[in-house]
Amino acid sequence: MNNALLVIDYSYDFAAPDGRLTAGTAAQAIEAALVEKIKTSHEAGTPIFFMMDLHFDDDEMHPESKLFPAHNIENTNGRELYGEVRDIYQQIKDAKNVFFIDKRRYSSFAGTPLHQLLLERKIDAVTLTGLVTDICIMHTAVDAYNLGYDIIVPSDCVASFNEPAHEMALEHFKNALGATIEP
Template sequence: MTEALLVIDYSYDFAAPDGRLTAGRPALEIEAALVEKIRNFHEAEKPVFFMMDIHQEEDPHHPETRLFPPHNIAGTEGRELFGRVKDIYEEIKDAGHVFFIDKTRYSAFAGTNLEQLLRERGINSVVLTGLVTDICIMHSAVDAYNRGYRITVPASCVASFNPDGHTFALEHFKNSLGATVE
């Protein structure tokens, strides 16, 4: 099995205590496990994809403009990787198996070249990490499932600002998508 790690939306706005749409303490609590997972994939020279939400200020055409406060705005600190995840990205970003891809929708697959890059590398299994469990992680998981990928979600590497949504998503991954939740 050839696998890749997806690090989804571990940005300042989603993870920092004062981020615009922060998951707060749960986001901070996954940081160490997430950094360890990134380091393990990097050291094994397995692909690591940093998938980052990007928005334009007050975009009237984007559906999230009506649903959430402005977040991950292009050119702001809010959309930068956060904390030790930012540090490890800076350390490994020039490796040939590390990628940074902008995304404009919840799913890491929607409107990106992620699937092309995975297929080119013979990837058939994805490990989904980051924020937010019941939004971007869930939509990415559903798209991965629909594209035939095996899915693993390390519970220690995902978090949400909605505890009930987080629990629901973890169960959904296992029971509806056949994912491994570890």
């Protein structure tokens, strides 16, 4: 199995205590495991895709503007990777196996070159990490399933601001998408 690691939306706005749409302590609690997963993947030469939510200031046309407060606004610190994930990214960002891709919808596949990049690298499995489990991770997982990828979700590398929805999403990944949920 050829695997790629996706680090989805681990941004300041989603993880910092004062982020605009923060998952708070749940997001911060996965930081060490996420950093370790990134380091291990990088050392193994695994392709790593940092997928980052991108919004524009006062963009009333984006469907999320009706659902959530403004977040991950272009050219703000809210879009920056958070904490030690930002630090490890800075160390490895120029490596040939590391990619940073903007996304405009929940799914990392919607409107991005991700699927094409995975095909070119003969990737058949994706490891999904980041934020938030029941929104962007879930939509990415469903698209990955529909595109034929095997799905791995390390439960210590995903989090949400809604714990019951987080648990439901993990069960959905396992029972409806056939994902491997790692402890």
